[in-house]
């Protein structure tokens with residue numbers, strides 16, 4: 001396993017973080033708890049030392065499953081969870097999280113989305129309070145714009161930022177990513193496989209499952225069609241390196257300056273095992289650049305006024 005610096009925490013995090021959204025069951029279909037637990041065990045065995053969950057993943061169910069699977073291996077793993085941005089609810093949300101996760105301190109607690117109702121300084125102020133009380137070690141944010149990041153760092157030390165980022169979703173390239181590099185903030189990239197598109201799963205909308213992905217902007221018919229030539233080219237590059245498409249998609253993301261790690265979702269151990277092959281090798285600089293440019297062309301067609309699934313925290 002490769003490890004990278006987690007902001008200014010003095011702690012190293014594995015280049016691959018296990019995403020636990022799926023294990024919360026809500027928004028996904030056919031998730032089986034025993035497979036979730038087996039995948040978490042496989043991640044720990046492989047040296048993955050951070051699991052990303054949230055109260056929003058099945059109303060805390062994902063947090064419960066993660067804690068159940070980790071059991072007495074708590075010392076091997078950093079718990080990263082998330083709360084909503086409403087500062088008035090943060091004190092009770094962290095207490096529920098601590099209870100569900102069976103621990104007295106969450107390593108990384110992230111604001112899942114900025115609140116549409118409260119200024120960022122109030123949300124981060126509430127996070128700083130629970131940090132002072134010893135309930136969380138580090139503060140992180142997710143889905144924050146550059147302006148919101150600036151306001152957050154003016155209120156407290158922010159160690160991590162969790163944005164959507166993959167070959168096609170490049171919203172952060174010109175603002176949040178350089179800001180995090182300059183401020184020594186770790187960037188934890190979510191949906192690095194575009195929820196399966198970059199694993200070669202979807203050739204047309206008919207292949208898209210009737211779950212959260214039916215709402216994905218990347219999987220809408222016109223955009224999906226535009227993505228396919230780049231997906232195919234990346235698969236060709238992967239094959240030339242003796243690798244698979246998802247492995248190349250992860251290697252591409254991990255080579256982007258400022259990206260600390262990829263948070264990857266895996267429903268079962270076999271997916272996780274394959275994805276681990278995305279670590280420890282690189283595309284050539286020419287291949288990296290070619291994929292980067294091709295992905296940007298698609299990204300320019302996307303509407304970033306709401307998230308990947310068209311949900312806006314302002315509504």
Ligand SMILES: NC(=O)c1ccc[n+]([C@@H]2O[C@H](COP(=O)([O-])OP(=O)(O)OC[C@H]3O[C@@H](n4cnc5c(N)ncnc54)[C@H](OP(=O)(O)O)[C@@H]3O)[C@@H](O)[C@H]2O)c1
Nearest residue numbers: 019020021142190191192193194195196199264265271274
């Ligand atoms: N902060 C936020 O707002 C936010 C938003 C989204 C995600 N996240 C975090 O980031 C994590 C990852 O994001 P994500 O789950 O949205 O997207 P992702 O990691 O890009 O995709 C995960 C999905 O891709 C498929 N997959 C994974 N490995 C595969 C393989 N080797 N071969 C074939 N298919 C494979 C699986 O689909 P099937 O289930 O169909 O098998 C899996 O559910 C989440 O679990 C969560 O922790 C955070």
